[in-house]
Amino acid sequence: MSQLINDPKFIARLQSGDNSAFKSLIGTYHSKLLIVARAIAGDVFAEDVTQEAWASIYKAVGKFEGRSSLSTWMIQIVSNEAKSRLRREKRHSSYGDVSDIGQGVDPDAFDSNGHWSNPPAHWDINTPELMLQEDQLRQCIEHTLTVLPENQKAVFLLRDVEQSDLSEIADTLAISQANVRVLLHRARLRLMTTINHYQETGEC
């Protein structure tokens, strides 16, 4: 659907006021915009901010000129709404802060020289397609995606799902590019740890 929403025919339907196309856009993008809003403004304001963003998108989609993709444009709108909400509430976002807890791979996996003492095991289910066909593994990954901290979830969404540039993500979430890289690394490591555990034990 990410590709479909950037299809000129779909955009033309939105711009001509086709409400069923707009509802389909909401269905595909509401959760994603909510993730971005939560990462900037926090849980308390996120629902409100996202609803306001949909109203802005609805009013402005007729003027969308296609200088960026539609998804990037919508993410920018929700980001602006969230930042402006924080300013109105005179609060500062702390959601992009990065603590040192749980940073890298388990240190016990390496010897004193930094070489593998417990190297990564072979994966029997070896491609994304095969992994997604395995129901229980799929549920394990869904769970991990659901419980990712909001800032990691937003960075993972913007980079690995939406394919945004790191600098664009930093700007959207109002955090430093260095923090974007750390959060992304942690999110990917958590996913890898989940998949690895399943491949070794058959359980989440």
Add this chain to the structure above:
Amino acid sequence: MLNCKQFTDLASDNLDAQYHGWKRIDIRLHLLLCRHCRRFNRHLDRSRRTGAELAKTLWQIDSASSEHIFSRIQPTTKQNNGDGTP
């Protein structure tokens, strides 16, 4: 030259092509010599691609919820004169 632990710290950035020059050569050389890190690199890449593919469908809402959000747009639009367009 990098050791394996240092490579794992750089692996995510490496997937995003964040390194250039000597650093990039150092990483490539390490990967050439270390099959465990090559496997780690493959696993990390497959994990992010699998997660992203699943997230596309997981992070969607059903038509009843879309309908509800859409129904709230109209009154909001009337009340709110400003918009957040970039």
